[in-house]
Amino acid sequence: MTTSSFVRSLALMGLSALLVGCAGTTWSQVQTAPGYQAPKQAKVVVMVQAAGEYLPEAVTELKASLASELASKGITATFVQAPDGTPMTEVNIVEWDMGSRGLRWLGFGGGEGHILVVVKSPTAEGQLGYSGTARGWVKSGWFGGSSLNAASEAGIAIADAIATGKAE
Numbered sequence: 001m002t003t004s005s006f007v008r009s010l011a012l013m014g015l016s017a018l019l020v021g022c023a024g025t026t027w028s029q030v031q032t033a034p035g036y037q038a039p040k041q042a043k044v045v046v047m048v049q050a051a052g053e054y055l056p057e058a059v060t061e062l063k064a065s066l067a068s069e070l071a072s073k074g075i076t077a078t079f080v081q082a083p084d085g086t087p088m089t090e091v092n093i094v095e096w097d098m099g100s101r102g103l104r105w106l107g108f109g110g111g112e113g114h115i116l117v118v119v120k121s122p123t124a125e126g127q128l129g130y131s132g133t134a135r136g137w138v139k140s141g142w143f144g145g146s147s148l149n150a151a152s153e154a155g156i157a158i159a160d161a162i163a164t165g166k167a168e
Helices: 003-020 055-072 101-106 148-164
Strands: 022-032 041-048 076-080 089-097 113-122 128-140
Touching (some): 022 148, 055 089, 055 113
Parallel strands (some): 041 089
Antiparallel strands (some): 089 113, 113 128
């Protein structure tokens, strides 16, 4: 391989990494009840304590990815407006920061956007079965990556945790 083709290959790999982007979710304060069994149906109430630009879009993205991922695992999600006394999954958005798309576009981890969600979900029998705090984030991507990717990643991770009882 010549030096110029090596440099081109390296540049192409770097550009590809920027285009693909980087988003994910981390968990903290996770607790799972012994013998946890996922519910077959989940009544979900989404509460929002955070504020910020594009927050309604982030809530929509979180709900869509949560419902889609739960459905792929055989769990029916129904979103309700307020608790009615029956056991339900509580998804509380406590922090939303869009970050800076321009800084994400530049790379190097700057401009990170994130969403912080506290989750409490009952077992199939209705007792508290799973709880934890999910932090969805986006650090880069095509033209800086959409901050809504953080909400989508969080929704997918929350659905996986409800279905398996494990934070992954």
